[in-house]
Amino acid sequence: MTSETLSRLTQKITHLLPLALFACALYIVHNEIKVHDLSDILASLHEMPMRTLFAAFLLTVINYLILAGYDWLALRFAGYTKIPLSKMTAAALLGYAISNNTGHAWVAGGSIRYRFYSKWGVPGWDIVKISLFQTITYLLGALSLGLVGSLLLPHYLANAVQEPPAIHWVSLICAASLLVYWAAVLLWRKPLPVKGFELYLPSPRIAVWQTLVSSIDIVLSSLVLWVLLLGKVDVDFGAFVVVFVVAQVVGVISQVPGGIGVFESAFLWLMSDIDVTDQHLTLIGALLLYRVVYYFLPLLLAGAGLLSYEIYSRRELLADSALSRTLSAIVPQLYSLLLLLAGGVLLISGSIPANSEVLDWLSELLPLPVIELSHLTGSLTGLLLLFLARGIRLKIDAAWYGSLFLLGLGIIVSLLKGFDWREALVLLTILMLMLPTRSYFQRRSSLLHMSFSKPWLVTVIMMLAGSVWLGFFAYRDVEYAHELWWQFSYQGDAPRFLRALLLIAVVTVCFGLSRLLSVAPPRLLNKPAAAELDEAQRLLVQCSHTQGFLALLGDKYLFWNTERNAFIMFDVTAQFWIAMGDPIGEQSAFENLLWRFQEQADRYGAKAVFYQVGPELLPYYLDQGLSLFKLGEEARVDLSIFSLQGKQRDAQRSARNKFNKMNYRFEILSGPAVAAVMPRLRQISDAWLSNKNTREKGFSLGFFNEDYLRRTDVAVIKDESGQIRAFANLWQTAKRQELSIDLMRYDPDSPKGIMDFLFAELMLWGKEENYQGFSLGMAPLAGLKRRPLAPLWHKIGTTVFDMGDQFYNFEGLYDYKAKFAPHWQPRYLAAPAGLSVPFILMVITRLISGGWQGIFSK
Template identity: 40%
Template sequence: MTKPALYATLLRRAGGPLLSLLLLCLALWALHAMATEVTYRQIGAYVHGLPNTDIALAILLTGAGFAVMTLYDWFGLASIGRRLPAKRVGFISFISYAFSNALGMSLLVSGSIRYRFYVQAGLSTGEVARVVLYTTLSFWLGLAALTGVTLLIVPIPADVPLSGLRIPLAILLTLVPLAWFAAAALVRRPIRVGRWAFSTPTPQVAARQILIGALDWGLASGVLYVLMPQEIVGGFGHFLAIFVLAQMAGLISHVPGGLGVFEAVMLAGFGATGNHGLEAPILGSLTAFRLVYYLLPLGVATLMVIWREIRALRHTALITPWFSGLLPPFFAGLTLISGAVLLFSGATLAIPGRMEILRGFVPLPLVEVSHFLSSVVGMLLLILARGLQRRLDAAYVLTLVLLIVGAVLSLLKGIDYEEATLLSLLALALAPAHRHFYRRASLFRASFSMGWMAAIAAVLGCATWLVFFSFKHVEYSNNLWWEFSFHHGGAPRALRALVGATAVVMLFALANLIRPVRTRRALPGDADLARAMPLLKHFSSAQAHLALVGDKMLMFAPDDRAFIMYDIEGRSWVAMGDPVGENEDARRELVWRFREECERAGGWPLFYQVRPEDLDLYLEVGMSLLKIGEEARVRLETFNLDGKSKKTLRGTVNKLARDGLRMEIVPVEDVPALLPRLKLISDAWLRDKKVREKRFSLGLFDERYLSRTPMAVVWQGDEPVAFANVFVTVTKEEASVDLMRHLPDGPSGIMDFLFIEMMVWAKAEGYRWFNLGMAPLSGLQNRRTAPLWSRFGAMVFGRGERFYNFRGLHRYKDKFDPEWEPRYIAVGGGIGLPLALANVASLISGGLGGVVRR
């Protein structure tokens, strides 16, 4: 990769997270500048002094808001003509929004939960995409409508950000939902762009999208409104104008949950109206809003998962595949939040009354050590959250231990029973979930994406800001580090805890930097192929013999229990087929390892021609699946040439047999001596077809490769006229062929003869299936409701004969009455399907030039 390309790749990967970090730092700086006279005690006093009626009303509005959020999914499913049980939709909607609101990673958390749930419920990838598009449009249309109308009606102070652009911004935002509604009302026919057609919704659907989105945001603003100090809540319209601007700024910043950005705009908006001196109550109300609207639903979602896990211990059937699939990222998110809570707690002042109680029976050194270690545990939980997402067994055990340790430390450092309860509940929920964390890989091998590193840096940055905000009136000196006291030791304890947490993350980063360098990838030698031979001979698919070509690198599981064959084209790491091996744990671990190796190298993982029975291997690691064709497999038990439909084949075989043609299976040890004669047939075939050798998913005439498999040879007298190398398995589950060549001037129907004779031979030998290979793009639907890729593939299959004989290949194989099985491509995040297929085509054709040349 050239340097400009490398820099562009790094910019794509790091640009978004680094920009979010920068905006977070700017927001924290603005908050610090606007709240110079505010103390942490003042904010805490306001939160604790809120009337119970206001808190109850805020909780009620939060519940109503989450009920409205459920309508996004409900009507999104209705828009594609699908119906699912309301209880299921409500459960998954609540879980996903509770997490995406708290973490701010809607695509990572809410999107993955939705995808797993709806795919398991029977929706296709295209249908899931349409539901997500519906919900996203409703979300933004509602926000645009509410913000635009509010800004048109309500003036805002001149010091509020974007106040000078209020009217133009209001008009622009209002026009967005109006244009959507007008298109729905006036455009009757699908909008065509080239070959593609896009249908607009009905006016009722468009209006419903806008109203649901606006109601969602209106209820969210109501939660904060009832928590605000009475001195500045004179008019809801003025409050709403500042609220929607602050929310929009938070969303545009891509900072998780808009943390810091939302607070800075809110404080600037209300501070600009002459409410000086009310900064502490405003920040207090914003803190209470975060607790009620973000953390409370998250806690309820956690309890729901705990209850389901407890019930699952007695009723295993309750753990459905989709629910099982979302548990690891669910626990990873909760662990991330728990670590942040411990860090933030260590950065703030303990409650004086509780410290006075603690002083009576806990010695000061134990308090100091507990405070320091609780922040260390918090940082370790942030790191382990990534391991939980990757389903690492070691991460599970360490997290469980650290959650219990953290709960004890929370009580010892300041009787923080709220934190101890949160950590204990998470440990209780995590304890019975060990079966979901089965990977034995090292935590140091787990790759940390830029998003994860940015999240850890953001939490550490917020903790640093909290230390200086909470103790802004303390005079910092060298002696402060060594001050130990119950009453005046808050600042020293917070500083020492912050240094401890920083040291942990730096040591972990250093350990990753100095880990052993990975061995250079190289094509397999004879020793590697010897290691692979027992695995591919016992594998259920004979196509695993493609590893013997030697043009693909091999990645082995520990103890050689499985392997993956792959090659690299550009940034794409393309694995040919499923992991080869009978040990399911080893195969599953290999998929994770392959993806992690790709991410470390900045590549894109792809699995080409995967089978339906192994799709869960790829869904589990967050890959998308798309059908690319069907494979023809003949059931040999029922295979024969009887009946009217086989009349032509029967006649061809009988005629060529009378002409003296015979088929012989040449054993492996006799193949090398025969190859010079077969080379003449191969060269003549290539010249006649005007093609060159393919690779990757197809074999080529290579003496080392062909010497490793038996050979089916058609003889006419003493001369070979056609041949094909044979893939056979020890289990006799399947037989297949790869390289097939014949003399251009040989007898007509010679390949039919070869196939029929090989199937007759395989049936006599006791094989169950004969694999005729894949027909690309066959079996894809061109219906209006089908996914875009399916419709495109079906169109190419029907009209792309000038580029490739799609229909002819399918018809040829279909005359042997095979059973057609779908084959898929599994694509990782960050790569588009066209680029993935271009890279695969380049590998098969031996370079981009081979894609356009035969």
């Protein structure tokens, strides 16, 4: 089995693992609560005193403030001590409100923090380390509490917890893990190399703080559940904390969004020795309330916080633009979760019996068909909201309008089908939170053609499976009969559930079939033919930058928008779609084009990467959840002030005088003239490659291709006999904003300095032709910071830059371009954050070098 096949198999297992664990969780929950009726469980919820609920909510608020301690500690460990406490706390609260309700909480939390911390000067690599530090901090507290509880209170464990030997195994694992960690902290001071960057272990003092902060966090979060059980369940607090910790860790590891179902099933299984009916009912009700108080309410409050900011920003039009850009990425993620919540509420409501007393009252006001139709509509609305949540995540404008409509419809049918005012209030709150956010959803795209990632589909499947299970559990005492399908009555909850289930199944299957039949699968990629290159050339000559001329090489695929007024040039590998530079064409089309490109890559099971992008579109890449890594700087000469005067131009001036005396001359060849000299150009190119003992490159560098050269003008240097001795093909914009060259070759037998002569003549010619600037291309690794607190990527880059000849003459290339006194503009890699960045850079190097062999040989 190849490594690529193994990698794909691992990815599939990873995607399906949460679904399998959720199915196991449903099975355990079903076995644990099957002795109770749903009506008894709901009654236990209504019996919970308001003061108890208020105490649980107050503890939740305190706990979330303590959660900010993770960020405070991680930032100080990473060396960032000047971020204001208020900003740090706001970022932490918003991050935890979202990440606690999602799977892959470490990734989600890191992504959210990146939006804030990157604006405050914390680079991407350090944010990855901060997120990893926070994860380890949580596990350190969980392991410590699990060990203490299982060792000091064994007699309580035996009385109240299922399978005490399993808990003893937990204590053994906790002890071994803590021993390894503390031994490393106390004895190992060298950095740990992890896929291209170094991790330092914290000091013993920091490790103590890690244990303290995470232990307080876990104890407080357990107190939220404990206060709901206080005096009602016969279990010691020490045993309770051990069970809570084990269930929490299982929920986190499962990667099920918010650990929903998995945490509850693990907790119920470990506490299944409680066989007193009233206590068991209280335990089940407390777990449901804990899910609402500790997870769902903070999510709603986070949305309310963003709503408050929106109201404030409408008053202060000059509000912090950096924060606005940050929110443009966070708002879609947060509101997609809120829509998932809304859809889940409607599906669950359609699966459980309505209040019989309320239905009796409604029967006097509403005809039966209205109630029946409202029930069906409510379930269908819940299903559609699950799908629209994906559109909200992708910032699609139609999804925003559709969500408002469906939320409004959901409010109406919630009142009509059973006057469920609590459900209507939740939907109304989410609707009000969404109203001011129109500006964040500007992307025009078809909802029928939006992509659904595998994790998203798994989430939708889990929510549908959970609501279906709940319905069958609620009506398990109703004996099935074919007549149920067409029984209509005010008290016919079970028939209504069956009809709603059928409607949901039909709509889901029809939607799936429409995706399979009406939307063609991703087409086989084909390199552009001549006609497509002609179309691309008409666009790129209208641009202000010349980098897009690389598309004319024909070695990259072109990804067009629907209107075909913008495209992205890219190449593909098994794991990545790597775009070369920014999009080309109409700038208003870029945002939607970038999202479609990422979605199309996702359909192939790949991730989108953007190489050598400029600073203008960085907010778009950040909005897509990508991290930025500086690759170097592009040199651009201002031709309006260019001259050969001054000491800095000695080399070019001397070369020009020298070759003019030798009767060498500079010419620009176009069209048929280029085709006529093609054999001589190839002869020069072959001799140059042989002399340099190198091979042609590609992707971000031009190579000798006759079709490509015929599409551009060519600057040549001819000797006194008219023989071409050097050439360079030109990239020229129609509006003369920029002039540049790509392929530069010269006859090895030419006099020394011929390329200086070519550059000098080109720039003087460009100035005469009123070009604004001349691009000398990028100097790799130039402009990286050399400060002690610079990110690791900058330290690696500057080291490679300084070592020069041992790798590649980066410093010599920079010095040559610096002779022209250019303006330097940064160029970045926009890629998924994490440990894969070094591998991505190696893959790009392979593309440029034409294979792995080309990396290690010229």
